[in-house]
Amino acid sequence: MSLPYNPEWSISLNPDYRMSLGSNYELHFGANIRFSDGCWISDNEDPRNEVGSFARVDLGVGFAPMDGNWEAALYARDLTDERVTVGGQPDFQHKTADPTLYDGFGNTRERGRRYGVQATYRFGD
Numbered sequence: 001m002s003l004p005y006n007p008e009w010s011i012s013l014n015p016d017y018r019m020s021l022g023s024n025y026e027l028h029f030g031a032n033i034r035f036s037d038g039c040w041i042s043d044n045e046d047p048r049n050e051v052g053s054f055a056r057v058d059l060g061v062g063f064a065p066m067d068g069n070w071e072a073a074l075y076a077r078d079l080t081d082e083r084v085t086v087g088g089q090p091d092f093q094h095k096t097a098d099p100t101l102y103d104g105f106g107n108t109r110e111r112g113r114r115y116g117v118q119a120t121y122r123f124g125d
Helices: none
Strands: 008-015 014-019 025-036 052-066 070-077 114-121
Touching: none
Parallel strands: none
Antiparallel strands: 008 025, 014 025, 025 052, 052 070, 070 114
């Protein structure tokens, strides 16, 4: 039995690999890979209420000392760049009802492909 307005299946893989660089530093590679079946998000058969199957891939690489008090990382989010609607009604916060726009019909799960740099510092023990 499946829940209404949800895909019949979804798969998430989260591989993580760490390797030491000498005796003081560590290099960390990680990914978040998700595949999902399509579904309807409303009883209304408006095509805007159908979510097709999709995949999402996030990747990251980080560099940190073994003591772990700081980390510098590069990341890439939503490399498949698929727009997936998750709300079936227009929202007062959106400027248009055009489902091809990120700010369009309903709410979207993905914000589009993006890249960045991340730094973390941990105070105390």
